Amino acid sequence: MSDTLTTVARRWTIADLEALPDDGNRYELIDGDLHVTSAPHTYHQIIVRNVTGTLDIWSRQSGAGLTVPGPGVIFSPADAVIPDVVWVSHARFSEILGEDGKLHAAPELAVEVLSPGTANVERDRVTKRRHYGDWGVQEYWIVDRFARTVEVFRQAEGALQRAATLLETDTLSSPLLPGFSCPVAALFADLPA
Numbered sequence: 055m056s057d058t059l060t061t062v063a064r065r066w067t068i069a070d071l072e073a074l075p076d077d078g079n080r081y082e083l084i085d086g087d088l089h090v091t092s093a094p095h096t097y098h099q100i101i102v103r104n105v106t107g108t109l110d111i112w113s114r115q116s117g118a119g120l121t122v123p124g125p126g127v128i129f130s131p132a133d134a135v136i137p138d139v140v141w142v143s144h145a146r147f148s149e150i151l152g153e154d155g156k157l158h159a160a161p162e163l164a165v166e167v168l169s170p171g172t173a174n175v176e177r178d179r180v181t182k183r184r185h186y187g188d189w190g191v192q193e194y195w196i197v198d199r200f201a202r203t204v205e206v207f208r209q210a211e212g213a214l215q216r217a218a219t220l221l222e223t224d225t226l227s228s229p230l231l232p233g234f235s236c237p238v239a240a241l242f243a244d245l246p247a
Contacts, residue, residue: 064088067131084185086132089177094169097245101167101197102138104241109141109163112234119143119162126156127164129189135182138197139165141231160190162230167197183207187214193230197241204238 065086074081082089094102102123109121121141128134140161142150150159164186166178178196186194187209194207194214202222207214208230220226226236 065132068128068134069131071134080136082135083133084135084177084181091169091174094167097199098138098167098169100244101199101241104243105139105165105167105195105197108236108240109139109231109234112231112236113141116231116233117144118231120147122157122161125161126154127161128152128156128158129160129185133185133189135185137161137164137182137186138167141165160186160192162192163195163228164191164193165195165197167199170200179205183214187212193228195226199242199245202238202242204241 066083066088067086068083070088071081071083078093080091082091106121106123113119113121119142121139123139124136125140126134126136127140140157141163142157142161146159146162150157150161152158166182168175168178183194183196187207190209191214192209196205196207198205204220204226205216206218206220206226206228208217209215220238222239222242224238226238226241228234
């Protein structure tokens, strides 16, 4: 199944999302616009597993927070997204976890793995980056399985600004995650060359 994105013109709310069928698609709201994506490629999910595992090992060793793959994050009645991975400190987690099991404010870190297609790339590189920045995500990673890079964006002057573009030969670290270090190549483990 291909990774496709369809945007439907209408102002949607979380109440509208709850009425949609459970049909295997992922539904997200960004500024009231409905974004629908199909199930991602297996390689996409392998990278999600690798990012989650790497962050989770550091989180457990440091005791600093939790790594969560694919959580529902609700910013407002017209803004609900499903990042591929988030990291949230223990203190923040207890503040933003709702009774519905979703996060109701920004995690400190959001990670998206790019899917092919112009609309998907535009959504992750532009729309979600702006959106995450506006709602207070402190750091945003875009993992590109095709270029085998990680783009790192950090909050600066009220927006997520590019801090680095890391190649497969580089090491990923973050001031947000003291002591965290990961070879970028490890995020692409188990993928064909």
